[in-house]
Amino acid sequence: MDYYSNQISRLIEEFSCLPGIGAKSAARLAFHLIHMPEADVKRLADTMVEARQKVRYCKVCCTLTDSELCPICSSTQRDHKTVMVVENTRDLAAYEKTGKYNGVYHVLHGAISPMIGIGPEDIKLKELISRLADDVEEVIIATNSSLEGETTAMYISKLIKPIGVKVTRIASGVPVGGDLEYIDEVTLLRALDGRTEL
Amino acid sequence: MDYYSNQISRLIEEFSCLPGIGAKSAARLAFHLIHMPEADVKRLADTMVEARQKVRYCKVCCTLTDSELCPICSSTQRDHKTVMVVENTRDLAAYEKTGKYNGVYHVLHGAISPMIGIGPEDIKLKELISRLADDVEEVIIATNSSLEGETTAMYISKLIKPIGVKVTRIASGVPVGGDLEYIDEVTLLRALDGRTEL
Numbered sequence: 001m002d003y004y005s006n007q008i009s010r011l012i013e014e015f016s017c018l019p020g021i022g023a024k025s026a027a028r029l030a031f032h033l034i035h036m037p038e039a040d041v042k043r044l045a046d047t048m049v050e051a052r053q054k055v056r057y058c059k060v061c062c063t064l065t066d067s068e069l070c071p072i073c074s075s076t077q078r079d080h081k082t083v084m085v086v087e088n089t090r091d092l093a094a095y096e097k098t099g100k101y102n103g104v105y106h107v108l109h110g111a112i113s114p115m116i117g118i119g120p121e122d123i124k125l126k127e128l129i130s131r132l133a134d135d136v137e138e139v140i141i142a143t144n145s146s147l148e149g150e151t152t153a154m155y156i157s158k159l160i161k162p163i164g165v166k167v168t169r170i171a172s173g174v175p176v177g178g179d180l181e182y183i184d185e186v187t188l189l190r191a192l193d194g195r196t197e198l
Numbered sequence: 199m200d201y202y203s204n205q206i207s208r209l210i211e212e213f214s215c216l217p218g219i220g221a222k223s224a225a226r227l228a229f230h231l232i233h234m235p236e237a238d239v240k241r242l243a244d245t246m247v248e249a250r251q252k253v254r255y256c257k258v259c260c261t262l263t264d265s266e267l268c269p270i271c272s273s274t275q276r277d278h279k280t281v282m283v284v285e286n287t288r289d290l291a292a293y294e295k296t297g298k299y300n301g302v303y304h305v306l307h308g309a310i311s312p313m314i315g316i317g318p319e320d321i322k323l324k325e326l327i328s329r330l331a332d333d334v335e336e337v338i339i340a341t342n343s344s345l346e347g348e349t350t351a352m353y354i355s356k357l358i359k360p361i362g363v364k365v366t367r368i369a370s371g372v373p374v375g376g377d378l379e380y381i382d383e384v385t386l387l388r389a390l391d392g393r394t395e396l
Contacts, residue, residue, distance in 0.1 A: 004262070004287070004291060005252075005253055005262060005263045005264040005265075005268070006264060007245075007248060007249040007252050007253050007264050008249060008253060008262060008287075010245055010249070011245050011246065011249045014241070014242045014245050014246075018227055018230060019226060019227070019230050020223055020226060020227075025218055027288055027291075028217060028218060028288075029216055029217070029218075030249070031262075031286070031287065031288060032216060032217050033246060033249065033250060034249060034250060034253050034262055036250065038250050038251065041246055041247055041250040042247055042250075043212070044212045044246065045243035045244070045246050045247045046243070047205075047208055047209050047212050048209065048212075048231055048239055048242065048243050049239055049240055049243045050205060051205040051206060051208070051209045051228070051231065051232060052231060052232060052234065052236050052239040052240075053236065054203075054205050055203055055205050055206060055232050064202070064203060064206060064229075064232055065203045066203040066204060066205050067203075070203070088229070089202070089206075089229065090225055090226075090229065093202060093225075
């Protein structure tokens, strides 16, 4: 690509490595950046480096945070006896947005997937088990409803039940506003199995 | 968003300001970054700042480059008597990828658009006119086939013709591989008007 300058080509290449950004979006981003005020580019770059340097795992729940304990784990308003297990911080954020869950979380940072070589030791499971000594009454497994999420849920429940802690799984079924016509068969059967009395 | 750390929230906010990146993609990018090796984040940040600082306009054709003259303007292999006018560097790159155009370029960095307040003085038109004294024989207008691109083409042709330089416009018609059935009426009429004898 000798029709772009070296700097631009390198920038496009770097952007293309980010998830969800193809060659065209990378070029678009690069040219946008070139036309941004220099101070803004500097600030964006600094924010990136600073975030990467300062963000770490919460000592208790393993979510991403910038202090030793995340705001949820250090809150006295939350019910620390109920722990919801999620795959990543975005899933935690999704439940926090509902504003209705008052327990705490545990972030696994992944799900067991033998297909791509992710085993139980590659996710934050050890950290979950060591928390259970601290007076936890219920573990709600909220991993995704994918093959990996279900595998992880099964694995965790088999691991925790013998300890004597109650283990539950979030319901799987037809999403609110979902049209039955467009919903896959597995979900329809799950919804049927999980029916509740009115 | 107190369920993310400050750093992550700020990073997501910064990413959301980039073109084509919504709230969800911004979060995805931010979390990807947090999990990247620190050295890679540093390199990406440096590339961004360096590109913004070093890239400037070519003295002759106004394309983005890192030296005084871009590789095309400084090449002795190119025909400097033929100047193709494009809206931006990506359009230049598109023609360069064909490998068949041997003239030089002029990059306007925009198109005339009274709707959003971009007038002839806001694009690199003055620079184009001042080049015409240098023995230019033909100006090929390759602005987009949009309302703004057409307006700009008309404006430039009216400006240049009195100087006595040949002005041409790239053909507009059915794209190669295009199915007539799915092509809009304006394009179909353009293709008819621009028909050539076989």
